[in-house]
Structure formats: C-alpha cells, structure tokens
Amino acid sequence: MKSRLDPRTTMLFIVLTSTLSVLAANMYWLLLIFLLTLVLNVLFGLNPFKTLYRMRRFLSMIIIIAFFQSIASSGGKPIIRLLGANIVTSKGLEDSLSFVLRMGIVMLAVLLGTRHDSRDMIDGLTKLKIPYELAFMTGIALKFIPLFGQEFADRIKAVSLRGININKLKLPKKIKLYSYILVPAISGSIIKSRDIASSMETRGFRAYHERTSLKELKLKLVDYAAMTVALAVFILIIYFMFARR
Amino acid sequence: MIELIDVSFAYNKNNLVLKNITYTFNEGVLYVLSGKNGSGKTTLGKLMCGLVKTRQGVVKVRGKDIYKMTVGEISEHVGYLYQNPDLQLFAPTVYEELVFPYELNGKLTDEIKEKVEKLLKDFKLDDKRKSFPLLMSLGERQRLALATIMMRDQRFIIFDEPTASIDAECKRMIQEFIQAFVENGGGALVISHDEDFDLNGANIKSLRMEGGVLYEK
Numbered sequence: 001m002k003s004r005l006d007p008r009t010t011m012l013f014i015v016l017t018s019t020l021s022v023l024a025a026n027m028y029w030l031l032l033i034f035l036l037t038l039v040l041n042v043l044f045g046l047n048p049f050k051t052l053y054r055m056r057r058f059l060s061m062i063i064i065i066a067f068f069q070s071i072a073s074s075g076g077k078p079i080i081r082l083l084g085a086n087i088v089t090s091k092g093l094e095d096s097l098s099f100v101l102r103m104g105i106v107m108l109a110v111l112l113g114t115r116h117d118s119r120d121m122i123d124g125l126t127k128l129k130i131p132y133e134l135a136f137m138t139g140i141a142l143k144f145i146p147l148f149g150q151e152f153a154d155r156i157k158a159v160s161l162r163g164i165n166i167n168k169l170k171l172p173k174k175i176k177l178y179s180y181i182l183v184p185a186i187s188g189s190i191i192k193s194r195d196i197a198s199s200m201e202t203r204g205f206r207a208y209h210e211r212t213s214l215k216e217l218k219l220k221l222v223d224y225a226a227m228t229v230a231l232a233v234f235i236l237i238i239y240f241m242f243a244r245r
Numbered sequence: 246m247i248e249l250i251d252v253s254f255a256y257n258k259n260n261l262v263l264k265n266i267t268y269t270f271n272e273g274v275l276y277v278l279s280g281k282n283g284s285g286k287t288t289l290g291k292l293m294c295g296l297v298k299t300r301q302g303v304v305k306v307r308g309k310d311i312y313k314m315t316v317g318e319i320s321e322h323v324g325y326l327y328q329n330p331d332l333q334l335f336a337p338t339v340y341e342e343l344v345f346p347y348e349l350n351g352k353l354t355d356e357i358k359e360k361v362e363k364l365l366k367d368f369k370l371d372d373k374r375k376s377f378p379l380l381m382s383l384g385e386r387q388r389l390a391l392a393t394i395m396m397r398d399q400r401f402i403i404f405d406e407p408t409a410s411i412d413a414e415c416k417r418m419i420q421e422f423i424q425a426f427v428e429n430g431g432g433a434l435v436i437s438h439d440e441d442f443d444l445n446g447a448n449i450k451s452l453r454m455e456g457g458v459l460y461e462k
Contacts, residue, residue, distance in 0.1 A: 158333040160316035180335035
C-alpha cells in the first residue's frame, strides 16, 4: 500500500529526522529520535523490524564498527579492563551506541521514501526545483540498490557452486574473495548504467526543453497538517536540545 | 542421480511455479527441457542444485536430501551453468578464474594446474589466459564458465540456455562437449528454447515444462 501523503511531505520527514540524528549530542536524545522515527514507520504502514531483519548483514557491519569505536574511544569510567588497560569505557560504549542509533535513524528515515513510487519521488524533487535530470538519476539509482544487492547475493551463490565455503575462509582469503566478487559486480553496474543512458537518449530523454507530467502533484490538507506537526516537533526538540542546556 | 519427489515451489504464496513434480534424473542420460518463458524451467534447474530450496516435497542428490546440504556440498555432485555466464566469472584473468577456488581452499596442486592447462586447450582459451574474462566475447565467456564447471568433476550438470546468443561455431563446440560428457557417463539437463539444439544419441530424453508441470515428451 502506498502512502497517501505527497512525496514532498515524506521528504520533509526524512530531512527532519536525519537532521535531528546529526544534531543530537547525546545517546538519550538519539534514543528519543530513534523511537519517533520508529513510530513514523509504523504510521506509514511499514514493518521496520521486518526490513531491519532483511538488512541484517548491513546491521552486523554497523555493530562491528560500533564495537571498534567503543574500544578506540577513551574517557569515562572503565567497564572492561585487560592487563591494566581500559578496553571498554563508559564513554566508548556511549559513543558506539550513539553511532548505532544514528545509523538506525537514517535507515528508518530512508525507509519512509519506499512508500512512494520512484516516479512520484522524482516528481516531488522536481517540484522542489531540483533539476529533472538530477532527480531522475537519483530515482534510478535508488531503484537499482535492491537489484545490485540481488546481483551480489547471486554471485555469492555462484561462488558457493565453485566449492568455496565463505564462512570457513580466513580473513585475508575472505577479503580476496570479496574483491573478486565486487569487481565484476561494480563493472556490471557500470555497463548496465551505460546501457540505460544510451537507451534513454534513444527514447528522447532531454530532447525537449519543456517537460510535461502525466500526474500533477498537489499538496493536500493532510500534507499541510503533517508538515506543521513535523516542524513543530522538530523545533521543540531543537529547543530542548540546545536552548535549555 | 537427482530425485524429485512431489516437489512444488512458489516465489510468492499465490503463484506456484512448480507443481507436484516427481521425476528421477539419472547419470549417463541427456535430458533436454523445453517450455515457454516463465514455465518454471530455470526454477527447476536451480532447485536441483540447491540455488533455491523448498520444503514442499523432497529433492535428493545421490540419496541425500539437499534441504540439509549447503550449495557448496551439493556442488560436489551437481554443476550449474548460468544463462548469463558473467554471473559465474570473478577473477581478473582467465587462468586465475580456473585456479582461484583451489587457491582459496589451499588445494592448488600440480595435478590441478595440469587440468587447467588441458581445459584451456580443450576450450580454445589458451591464448586468452591473461585476458580479463568480462571483456571477452560472449562465446568465450560461456566457454570459460563451462571450463570452470569442468574443473569440479561433477557427475551431473545443469545447462541453462547454454547456446543462447552465441555464434554457430561456439554452439557446436558446446553441443559436442555436452554429448561427450554424457557418453562418458555424466548426466546433463539442458534447458533450452533453441529449436536448433541438435543433439544425437540413444540416451536422450525430451522433457517439456508447461504451467509448472513436467512432462516427458
């Protein structure tokens, strides 16, 4: 089911939540913004847990980075000590949790955009005076992310067919294998994008200066109401975050 | 031997791609599977080598239920040639393409190197050994993909549209290879739209897939 909101309203939600995630200075604010974004996802009819499960490989990468960040950050009270050295400190732990929450907010915010057709998102961007070519390219790029993921998964399976058990390989060999998989995946994407560009040009893309659109986007009352609420919440959070310090 | 016992498969709940298929594929026999686009031919091939799995029915490779096996374990016995050879080419050179699984698994022996040399000659890729596979012609890429499969000594190979979009000479070469493979006791399933797929011999069985159901012609 697609969102009833105008894509520009959704874009505002994405921008506001992502901005807050960058501005939030501590873990507690980030946790609040994360929960708010989670509620937004539910209101948009998304099942964020299902999506996060599908993105578990990406999430595990974030957790690994967070783990190293917690080790690298010093300061605060020591939590884990080894041979007289502080391995994990309260500051390190807070930094790493903040990182995980920040990434989580951005991922959940971007998910909101999936409730619209890429076509509507492109129209929304052009209404915001973004050049059509740029908006179109962004739309196409977003559409290709899952395809790229699928192609990568297919290549992993093709590697398994050659008798390689990736899980059993040691790290240096694993890195070598991933470099083998990435090169054709990237070159395949470049070839694909070149073909799409040629195909678009042969179909008259940018041949005319003026463009018309089959569907005209119009902001409705529900959009104005949603934008007002979103901006009010944003300003309130900013106020409590900074003015009351 | 690959056994399919009452196998059904669906990519989504409402649309069964394969319906209650029971069939046994033996070694030493060449099966040619035809059918319209979307009839389930490729899905059947992928199911037989574990690239997709189902709980509706049982697929057995040499008596073992493949649901409990990894793709790597299944690939000891069953090979799969993709319709698009680019999906199974990874390495920066043709030579490395053939040796890298052995290198990674720490099993690159002199015997393997000899086998690589033989395959390079057999598939007329000897002068291409330093070429970047993805920049070669489609026919050469298809031959290389086939050579990578031959490195494994599998007893059953599934060929998904092996001769689509390649020139007549390469097509003939692949057909001869498949025939020789079966004559030497291997089993093969060739998925093909190609009316010109000209194979001769006693041990050929023609199959047809229609609406997810498998028929013997």
